[in-house]
Amino acid sequence: MTMRLLLISNSTNAGEAYLDYPKHNIHDFLGEKCVKCLFIPYAGVTVTWDDYEKKVKNRFNEVGHDIVSIHHFDDPVKAVEEADCIVIGGGNTWKLLHDMHANKLIEPIRKKVLGGTPYIGWSAGSNVTCPTLMTTNDMPIIDPLGFDALNLIPFQINPHYLDKKVEGHGGESREDRILEFIEVNREVYVAGLREGCMFVVEGDKMRIIGQRNLRLFKYGEETREIAPTEDFTFLLKKPMI
Protein backbone atom coordinates (compact mmCIF):
# COMPACT_ATOMS: atom_id res chain seq x y z
CA MET A 1 0.00 0.00 0.00
CA THR A 2 1.11 3.54 -0.77
CA MET A 3 1.69 6.03 2.01
CA ARG A 4 -0.67 9.02 1.73
CA LEU A 5 -0.21 12.24 3.69
CA LEU A 6 -1.96 15.61 3.63
CA LEU A 7 0.25 18.00 5.58
CA ILE A 8 -1.30 21.42 6.06
CA SER A 9 0.69 24.43 7.30
CA ASN A 10 -2.08 26.05 9.33
CA SER A 11 -5.67 25.29 10.25
CA THR A 12 -6.91 28.79 9.77
CA ASN A 13 -5.99 31.83 7.75
CA ALA A 14 -6.16 35.10 9.69
CA GLY A 15 -9.71 36.44 9.75
CA GLU A 16 -11.31 33.23 8.46
CA ALA A 17 -13.32 30.51 10.22
CA TYR A 18 -11.53 27.55 11.83
CA LEU A 19 -10.25 24.94 9.36
CA ASP A 20 -12.29 26.54 6.60
CA TYR A 21 -9.82 27.12 3.77
CA PRO A 22 -8.47 23.53 3.58
CA LYS A 23 -11.82 21.72 3.88
CA HIS A 24 -12.18 21.06 0.15
CA ASN A 25 -8.62 19.73 0.01
CA ILE A 26 -9.49 17.40 2.88
CA HIS A 27 -12.51 16.26 0.87
CA ASP A 28 -10.40 15.70 -2.26
CA PHE A 29 -7.83 13.77 -0.24
CA LEU A 30 -10.40 11.47 1.41
CA GLY A 31 -12.66 11.02 -1.61
CA GLU A 32 -16.43 10.89 -2.08
CA LYS A 33 -17.20 8.02 0.26
CA CYS A 34 -17.56 9.10 3.91
CA VAL A 35 -14.47 8.19 5.95
CA LYS A 36 -14.75 8.20 9.74
CA CYS A 37 -11.29 9.37 10.82
CA LEU A 38 -9.56 8.90 14.17
CA PHE A 39 -8.82 12.37 15.51
CA ILE A 40 -5.91 13.02 17.88
CA PRO A 41 -6.55 16.25 19.87
CA TYR A 42 -3.47 16.09 22.14
CA ALA A 43 -2.01 19.37 20.86
CA GLY A 44 -5.00 21.23 22.31
CA VAL A 45 -4.03 22.89 25.58
CA THR A 46 -6.37 25.81 26.18
CA VAL A 47 -9.34 24.00 24.64
CA THR A 48 -11.02 20.86 26.01
CA TRP A 49 -10.69 17.75 23.87
CA ASP A 50 -14.48 17.54 23.58
CA ASP A 51 -14.67 21.09 22.25
CA TYR A 52 -11.74 20.52 19.95
CA GLU A 53 -13.36 17.38 18.57
CA LYS A 54 -16.61 19.27 17.97
CA LYS A 55 -14.93 22.05 15.97
CA VAL A 56 -13.10 19.58 13.74
CA LYS A 57 -16.08 17.25 13.39
CA ASN A 58 -18.30 20.10 12.20
CA ARG A 59 -15.89 20.98 9.44
CA PHE A 60 -15.34 17.37 8.34
CA ASN A 61 -19.12 16.83 8.28
CA GLU A 62 -19.50 19.84 5.99
CA VAL A 63 -17.49 18.05 3.34
CA GLY A 64 -19.08 14.64 3.84
CA HIS A 65 -16.60 13.05 6.26
CA ASP A 66 -16.46 12.40 9.98
CA ILE A 67 -14.10 12.07 12.92
CA VAL A 68 -14.10 10.60 16.40
CA SER A 69 -11.53 11.63 18.98
CA ILE A 70 -9.08 9.13 20.43
CA HIS A 71 -9.91 10.26 23.98
CA HIS A 72 -13.17 8.30 23.80
CA PHE A 73 -11.29 4.99 23.43
CA ASP A 74 -10.04 2.94 26.37
CA ASP A 75 -7.17 1.56 24.31
CA PRO A 76 -5.61 4.28 22.15
CA VAL A 77 -3.16 1.89 20.48
CA LYS A 78 -6.02 -0.34 19.36
CA ALA A 79 -7.93 2.73 18.15
CA VAL A 80 -4.94 3.60 15.94
CA GLU A 81 -4.61 0.05 14.67
CA GLU A 82 -8.26 0.00 13.60
CA ALA A 83 -8.43 3.53 12.14
CA ASP A 84 -9.47 4.22 8.53
CA CYS A 85 -7.65 7.55 8.55
CA ILE A 86 -5.59 9.35 11.20
CA VAL A 87 -6.03 13.08 11.73
CA ILE A 88 -3.79 15.09 14.03
CA GLY A 89 -4.74 18.68 14.76
CA GLY A 90 -2.64 21.70 15.66
CA GLY A 91 -1.96 23.40 18.97
CA ASN A 92 1.18 22.91 21.02
CA THR A 93 3.63 20.46 19.40
CA TRP A 94 5.36 19.71 22.73
CA LYS A 95 2.12 18.69 24.40
CA LEU A 96 1.14 16.66 21.33
CA LEU A 97 4.42 14.75 21.20
CA HIS A 98 4.40 14.25 24.98
CA ASP A 99 0.97 12.62 24.85
CA MET A 100 1.90 10.55 21.79
CA HIS A 101 4.97 9.24 23.63
CA ALA A 102 3.10 8.76 26.93
CA ASN A 103 0.43 6.71 25.15
CA LYS A 104 3.04 4.77 23.17
CA LEU A 105 1.50 5.80 19.86
CA ILE A 106 4.58 6.69 17.81
CA GLU A 107 5.31 3.23 16.45
CA PRO A 108 1.66 2.19 15.95
CA ILE A 109 0.86 5.36 13.99
CA ARG A 110 4.04 5.10 11.96
CA LYS A 111 3.39 1.47 11.08
CA LYS A 112 -0.24 2.14 10.25
CA VAL A 113 0.47 5.10 7.98
CA LEU A 114 3.41 3.41 6.24
CA GLY A 115 0.94 0.58 5.62
CA GLY A 116 -1.31 2.88 3.60
CA THR A 117 -3.80 4.39 6.07
CA PRO A 118 -4.24 8.02 5.03
CA TYR A 119 -2.96 10.72 7.37
CA ILE A 120 -4.08 14.34 7.67
CA GLY A 121 -2.26 16.84 9.86
CA TRP A 122 -2.14 20.57 10.27
CA SER A 123 0.39 22.76 12.06
CA ALA A 124 1.68 20.61 14.98
CA GLY A 125 0.05 17.63 13.27
CA SER A 126 2.22 18.23 10.20
CA ASN A 127 5.33 18.88 12.27
CA VAL A 128 5.15 15.48 13.99
CA THR A 129 5.40 13.60 10.67
CA CYS A 130 9.03 14.85 10.48
CA PRO A 131 12.04 13.07 12.01
CA THR A 132 11.84 15.33 15.09
CA LEU A 133 9.82 18.24 16.49
CA MET A 134 12.88 20.49 16.25
CA THR A 135 11.46 22.98 13.74
CA THR A 136 8.40 23.83 15.81
CA ASN A 137 7.50 27.43 16.60
CA ASP A 138 5.82 26.49 19.86
CA MET A 139 6.79 27.17 23.44
CA PRO A 140 8.23 24.07 25.18
CA ILE A 141 5.55 23.93 27.87
CA ILE A 142 6.26 20.27 28.67
CA ASP A 143 9.10 17.78 28.24
CA PRO A 144 8.04 15.77 25.15
CA LEU A 145 9.71 12.57 26.47
CA GLY A 146 12.07 12.62 23.51
CA PHE A 147 12.37 14.89 20.47
CA ASP A 148 11.83 12.03 17.99
CA ALA A 149 8.59 12.16 16.06
CA LEU A 150 6.84 9.96 13.46
CA ASN A 151 9.63 10.17 10.88
CA LEU A 152 7.24 9.56 7.98
CA ILE A 153 9.09 12.09 5.82
CA PRO A 154 12.87 12.58 5.95
CA PHE A 155 12.86 16.40 6.03
CA GLN A 156 11.63 18.97 8.53
CA ILE A 157 8.60 21.16 7.98
CA ASN A 158 8.44 24.57 9.59
CA PRO A 159 4.69 25.22 9.61
CA HIS A 160 3.29 28.77 9.57
CA TYR A 161 6.48 29.89 7.83
CA LEU A 162 6.67 33.64 8.17
CA ASP A 163 8.77 36.17 6.26
CA LYS A 164 8.15 39.29 8.26
CA LYS A 165 8.98 40.37 11.76
CA VAL A 166 6.94 42.73 13.90
CA GLU A 167 8.32 46.17 13.16
CA GLY A 168 10.65 47.53 15.82
CA HIS A 169 11.18 44.11 17.42
CA GLY A 170 14.79 43.09 18.08
CA GLY A 171 14.23 39.31 18.39
CA GLU A 172 15.16 36.75 15.75
CA SER A 173 13.22 36.29 12.51
CA ARG A 174 11.93 32.85 11.52
CA GLU A 175 14.75 32.66 8.98
CA ASP A 176 17.33 33.42 11.70
CA ARG A 177 15.96 30.54 13.76
CA ILE A 178 16.04 28.05 10.90
CA LEU A 179 19.59 29.11 10.01
CA GLU A 180 20.54 28.16 13.57
CA PHE A 181 18.81 24.80 13.12
CA ILE A 182 20.72 23.92 9.93
CA GLU A 183 24.00 25.04 11.48
CA VAL A 184 23.61 22.33 14.14
CA ASN A 185 21.67 19.80 11.99
CA ARG A 186 23.59 19.82 8.76
CA GLU A 187 22.11 16.83 6.93
CA VAL A 188 18.47 17.82 7.04
CA TYR A 189 16.37 19.96 4.71
CA VAL A 190 13.94 22.38 6.31
CA ALA A 191 10.90 23.33 4.28
CA GLY A 192 9.35 26.61 5.35
CA LEU A 193 5.68 25.96 4.52
CA ARG A 194 3.85 29.28 4.31
CA GLU A 195 0.30 29.64 5.60
CA GLY A 196 -2.38 28.57 3.14
CA CYS A 197 -0.14 25.84 1.71
CA MET A 198 -0.02 22.07 2.15
CA PHE A 199 1.99 19.06 1.01
CA VAL A 200 0.32 16.04 -0.55
CA VAL A 201 2.56 12.96 -0.34
CA GLU A 202 1.56 9.82 -2.25
CA GLY A 203 4.23 7.14 -2.12
CA ASP A 204 7.39 8.63 -3.62
CA LYS A 205 5.55 11.62 -5.12
CA MET A 206 4.92 14.94 -3.48
CA ARG A 207 3.16 18.12 -4.54
CA ILE A 208 2.18 21.40 -2.98
CA ILE A 209 -1.32 22.81 -2.91
CA GLY A 210 -1.34 26.57 -2.40
CA GLN A 211 -0.32 29.75 -4.14
CA ARG A 212 2.90 30.48 -2.29
CA ASN A 213 6.46 29.28 -2.71
CA LEU A 214 8.20 26.93 -0.35
CA ARG A 215 11.30 28.36 1.32
CA LEU A 216 14.01 25.72 1.49
CA PHE A 217 16.99 25.64 3.85
CA LYS A 218 19.95 23.30 4.07
CA TYR A 219 23.41 23.71 5.50
CA GLY A 220 25.94 24.57 2.80
CA GLU A 221 23.26 25.34 0.20
CA GLU A 222 21.87 28.71 -0.71
CA THR A 223 18.45 29.24 0.85
CA ARG A 224 15.95 29.19 -1.98
CA GLU A 225 12.36 29.63 -3.06
CA ILE A 226 10.61 26.73 -4.77
CA ALA A 227 7.39 27.37 -6.68
CA PRO A 228 4.53 24.88 -6.23
CA THR A 229 4.95 23.97 -9.92
CA GLU A 230 8.58 22.88 -9.53
CA ASP A 231 9.81 19.37 -8.81
CA PHE A 232 10.91 18.86 -5.22
CA THR A 233 10.49 15.12 -4.76
CA PHE A 234 14.21 15.06 -3.88
CA LEU A 235 13.05 16.11 -0.42
CA LEU A 236 11.67 12.60 0.07
CA LYS A 237 15.13 11.06 -0.37
CA LYS A 238 16.62 10.09 2.97
CA PRO A 239 19.76 12.06 3.79
CA MET A 240 22.99 10.08 4.16
CA ILE A 241 24.07 10.48 7.77
Add this chain to the structure above:
Amino acid sequence: MTMRLLLISNSTNAGEAYLDYPKHNIHDFLGEKCVKCLFIPYAGVTVTWDDYEKKVKNRFNEVGHDIVSIHHFDDPVKAVEEADCIVIGGGNTWKLLHDMHANKLIEPIRKKVLGGTPYIGWSAGSNVTCPTLMTTNDMPIIDPLGFDALNLIPFQINPHYLDKKVEGHGGESREDRILEFIEVNREVYVAGLREGCMFVVEGDKMRIIGQRNLRLFKYGEETREIAPTEDFTFLLKKPMI
Protein backbone atom coordinates in the same frame (compact mmCIF):
# COMPACT_ATOMS: atom_id res chain seq x y z
CA MET B 1 26.94 37.56 50.44
CA THR B 2 23.93 38.91 48.60
CA MET B 3 22.94 37.47 45.23
CA ARG B 4 23.13 40.12 42.50
CA LEU B 5 21.62 39.66 39.04
CA LEU B 6 21.19 41.97 36.06
CA LEU B 7 18.73 40.24 33.73
CA ILE B 8 18.26 42.06 30.45
CA SER B 9 15.44 41.25 28.01
CA ASN B 10 17.38 41.82 24.80
CA SER B 11 20.91 42.77 23.78
CA THR B 12 19.89 45.18 21.10
CA ASN B 13 16.95 47.39 20.27
CA ALA B 14 15.89 47.31 16.62
CA GLY B 15 18.03 49.68 14.56
CA GLU B 16 20.64 50.24 17.29
CA ALA B 17 24.20 48.93 17.70
CA TYR B 18 24.80 45.59 19.44
CA LEU B 19 24.47 45.74 23.24
CA ASP B 20 24.44 49.52 23.12
CA TYR B 21 21.34 50.55 25.07
CA PRO B 22 22.14 48.58 28.27
CA LYS B 23 25.84 49.41 28.48
CA HIS B 24 25.41 52.15 31.09
CA ASN B 25 23.24 49.84 33.18
CA ILE B 26 26.00 47.24 32.98
CA HIS B 27 28.44 49.90 34.16
CA ASP B 28 26.18 50.92 37.05
CA PHE B 29 25.75 47.28 38.05
CA LEU B 30 29.48 46.52 38.04
CA GLY B 31 30.66 49.82 39.53
CA GLU B 32 33.58 52.12 38.82
CA LYS B 33 36.42 49.65 39.37
CA CYS B 34 37.17 47.53 36.29
CA VAL B 35 35.78 44.01 36.64
CA LYS B 36 37.08 41.31 34.29
CA CYS B 37 34.02 39.11 33.77
CA LEU B 38 33.86 35.51 32.61
CA PHE B 39 31.79 35.44 29.42
CA ILE B 40 29.81 32.37 28.34
CA PRO B 41 29.18 32.48 24.56
CA TYR B 42 27.47 29.07 24.22
CA ALA B 43 24.19 30.53 22.93
CA GLY B 44 26.01 31.79 19.84
CA VAL B 45 25.28 29.46 16.91
CA THR B 46 25.76 31.40 13.69
CA VAL B 47 28.65 33.45 15.12
CA THR B 48 32.07 32.09 16.15
CA TRP B 49 32.83 32.29 19.86
CA ASP B 50 35.88 34.46 19.09
CA ASP B 51 33.74 36.94 17.17
CA TYR B 52 31.05 36.88 19.83
CA GLU B 53 33.62 37.55 22.54
CA LYS B 54 35.04 40.47 20.54
CA LYS B 55 31.64 42.16 20.14
CA VAL B 56 30.85 41.88 23.83
CA LYS B 57 34.38 42.83 24.96
CA ASN B 58 34.28 46.03 22.88
CA ARG B 59 31.09 47.15 24.55
CA PHE B 60 32.26 46.26 28.07
CA ASN B 61 35.54 48.11 27.43
CA GLU B 62 33.59 51.22 26.42
CA VAL B 63 32.16 51.42 29.94
CA GLY B 64 35.40 50.57 31.75
CA HIS B 65 34.97 46.82 32.19
CA ASP B 66 36.28 43.69 30.51
CA ILE B 67 35.42 40.09 29.67
CA VAL B 68 37.21 36.91 28.71
CA SER B 69 35.35 34.02 27.15
CA ILE B 70 35.15 30.64 28.85
CA HIS B 71 36.23 28.85 25.65
CA HIS B 72 39.82 29.96 26.28
CA PHE B 73 39.98 27.95 29.53
CA ASP B 74 40.94 24.28 29.67
CA ASP B 75 38.80 23.76 32.76
CA PRO B 76 35.48 25.62 32.45
CA VAL B 77 34.34 24.63 35.95
CA LYS B 78 37.47 26.14 37.47
CA ALA B 79 36.98 29.24 35.33
CA VAL B 80 33.52 29.65 36.85
CA GLU B 81 34.79 29.04 40.40
CA GLU B 82 37.41 31.76 40.00
CA ALA B 83 35.23 34.33 38.18
CA ASP B 84 34.64 37.84 39.51
CA CYS B 85 31.45 38.16 37.52
CA ILE B 86 29.59 35.79 35.20
CA VAL B 87 28.11 37.09 31.95
CA ILE B 88 25.92 34.94 29.72
CA GLY B 89 24.98 36.31 26.31
CA GLY B 90 21.96 35.68 24.10
CA GLY B 91 21.45 33.51 21.06
CA ASN B 92 19.81 30.09 21.11
CA THR B 93 18.69 29.04 24.60
CA TRP B 94 18.69 25.33 23.68
CA LYS B 95 22.29 25.41 22.52
CA LEU B 96 23.27 27.43 25.59
CA LEU B 97 21.65 25.04 28.05
CA HIS B 98 23.03 22.02 26.16
CA ASP B 99 26.58 23.31 26.47
CA MET B 100 26.07 24.30 30.11
CA HIS B 101 24.86 20.78 30.89
CA ALA B 102 27.55 19.12 28.74
CA ASN B 103 30.26 21.08 30.57
CA LYS B 104 28.64 20.42 33.96
CA LEU B 105 28.35 24.12 34.70
CA ILE B 106 24.83 24.36 36.15
CA GLU B 107 25.72 23.63 39.78
CA PRO B 108 29.04 25.55 39.80
CA ILE B 109 27.41 28.70 38.36
CA ARG B 110 24.43 28.41 40.68
CA LYS B 111 26.65 28.00 43.75
CA LYS B 112 28.94 30.83 42.69
CA VAL B 113 26.12 33.30 42.03
CA LEU B 114 24.19 32.37 45.19
CA GLY B 115 27.50 33.05 46.98
CA GLY B 116 27.47 36.67 45.80
CA THR B 117 29.35 36.73 42.48
CA PRO B 118 27.46 39.17 40.24
CA TYR B 119 25.67 37.77 37.19
CA ILE B 120 24.72 39.57 33.99
CA GLY B 121 22.57 37.94 31.32
CA TRP B 122 20.59 39.03 28.31
CA SER B 123 17.93 37.17 26.34
CA ALA B 124 18.89 33.45 26.57
CA GLY B 125 21.29 34.45 29.36
CA SER B 126 18.35 35.83 31.36
CA ASN B 127 16.13 32.88 30.53
CA VAL B 128 18.58 30.35 32.02
CA THR B 129 18.43 31.97 35.47
CA CYS B 130 14.83 30.66 35.69
CA PRO B 131 13.82 27.22 36.97
CA THR B 132 13.67 25.89 33.37
CA LEU B 133 14.13 27.07 29.79
CA MET B 134 10.42 26.49 29.13
CA THR B 135 9.51 30.09 28.35
CA THR B 136 12.08 30.52 25.60
CA ASN B 137 11.08 31.81 22.17
CA ASP B 138 13.88 29.89 20.45
CA MET B 139 13.76 26.96 18.07
CA PRO B 140 14.79 23.67 19.77
CA ILE B 141 17.77 23.02 17.52
CA ILE B 142 19.39 20.60 19.98
CA ASP B 143 18.33 18.46 22.92
CA PRO B 144 19.37 20.54 25.96
CA LEU B 145 20.11 17.41 28.06
CA GLY B 146 17.36 18.41 30.46
CA PHE B 147 15.03 21.41 30.66
CA ASP B 148 16.28 22.43 34.14
CA ALA B 149 18.23 25.66 34.26
CA LEU B 150 20.03 27.68 36.95
CA ASN B 151 16.95 28.22 39.15
CA LEU B 152 18.36 31.43 40.63
CA ILE B 153 14.91 33.04 40.55
CA PRO B 154 11.68 31.11 41.20
CA PHE B 155 9.68 32.53 38.28
CA GLN B 156 10.00 32.33 34.50
CA ILE B 157 11.07 35.24 32.33
CA ASN B 158 9.85 35.44 28.76
CA PRO B 159 12.48 37.69 27.20
CA HIS B 160 11.71 39.87 24.14
CA TYR B 161 8.07 39.89 25.25
CA LEU B 162 6.02 41.03 22.29
CA ASP B 163 2.45 42.33 22.13
CA LYS B 164 1.87 42.38 18.42
CA LYS B 165 1.64 39.71 15.76
CA VAL B 166 2.64 40.10 12.14
CA GLU B 167 -0.52 41.29 10.38
CA GLY B 168 -2.33 38.59 8.45
CA HIS B 169 -0.47 35.76 10.22
CA GLY B 170 -2.60 32.96 11.65
CA GLY B 171 -0.05 31.54 14.13
CA GLU B 172 -0.18 32.02 17.89
CA SER B 173 0.64 35.30 19.59
CA ARG B 174 3.22 35.37 22.38
CA GLU B 175 0.36 35.72 24.86
CA ASP B 176 -1.33 32.60 23.40
CA ARG B 177 1.90 30.65 23.95
CA ILE B 178 2.33 31.78 27.55
CA LEU B 179 -1.32 30.97 28.30
CA GLU B 180 -0.53 27.42 27.16
CA PHE B 181 2.50 27.36 29.46
CA ILE B 182 0.53 28.39 32.56
CA GLU B 183 -2.24 25.91 31.75
CA VAL B 184 0.30 23.08 32.09
CA ASN B 185 2.57 24.72 34.69
CA ARG B 186 0.11 26.13 37.17
CA GLU B 187 2.36 27.12 40.07
CA VAL B 188 4.76 29.37 38.23
CA TYR B 189 4.60 33.07 37.41
CA VAL B 190 5.71 34.12 33.93
CA ALA B 191 7.03 37.64 33.56
CA GLY B 192 6.83 38.95 30.01
CA LEU B 193 9.86 41.26 29.94
CA ARG B 194 9.48 43.70 27.06
CA GLU B 195 12.47 44.76 24.99
CA GLY B 196 14.48 47.60 26.50
CA CYS B 197 13.73 46.43 30.04
CA MET B 198 15.76 44.56 32.65
CA PHE B 199 15.44 43.18 36.16
CA VAL B 200 17.93 44.06 38.87
CA VAL B 201 17.86 41.49 41.70
CA GLU B 202 19.81 42.23 44.88
CA GLY B 203 19.12 39.66 47.59
CA ASP B 204 15.39 39.71 48.29
CA LYS B 205 14.85 42.97 46.42
CA MET B 206 14.03 43.36 42.76
CA ARG B 207 13.41 46.33 40.51
CA ILE B 208 12.89 46.96 36.82
CA ILE B 209 14.95 49.35 34.73
CA GLY B 210 13.11 50.45 31.60
CA GLN B 211 10.11 52.44 30.55
CA ARG B 212 7.69 49.63 29.80
CA ASN B 213 5.38 47.57 31.98
CA LEU B 214 5.92 43.95 32.84
CA ARG B 215 3.16 41.60 31.66
CA LEU B 216 2.48 39.00 34.32
CA PHE B 217 0.84 35.61 33.82
CA LYS B 218 -0.21 32.95 36.31
CA TYR B 219 -2.78 30.19 36.15
CA GLY B 220 -6.01 31.22 37.84
CA GLU B 221 -5.04 34.89 38.04
CA GLU B 222 -6.00 37.63 35.66
CA THR B 223 -3.12 38.47 33.34
CA ARG B 224 -1.92 41.92 34.33
CA GLU B 225 0.39 44.81 33.61
CA ILE B 226 2.84 45.91 36.31
CA ALA B 227 4.50 49.29 36.05
CA PRO B 228 8.24 49.51 36.82
CA THR B 229 7.33 51.70 39.81
CA GLU B 230 5.14 49.04 41.44
CA ASP B 231 6.25 46.47 43.99
CA PHE B 232 6.68 43.00 42.55
CA THR B 233 9.14 41.43 44.97
CA PHE B 234 6.47 38.75 45.56
CA LEU B 235 7.83 37.17 42.37
CA LEU B 236 10.94 36.18 44.34
CA LYS B 237 8.87 34.04 46.73
CA LYS B 238 9.18 30.36 45.90
CA PRO B 239 5.87 28.81 44.82
CA MET B 240 4.47 26.02 46.99
CA ILE B 241 4.47 22.87 44.87
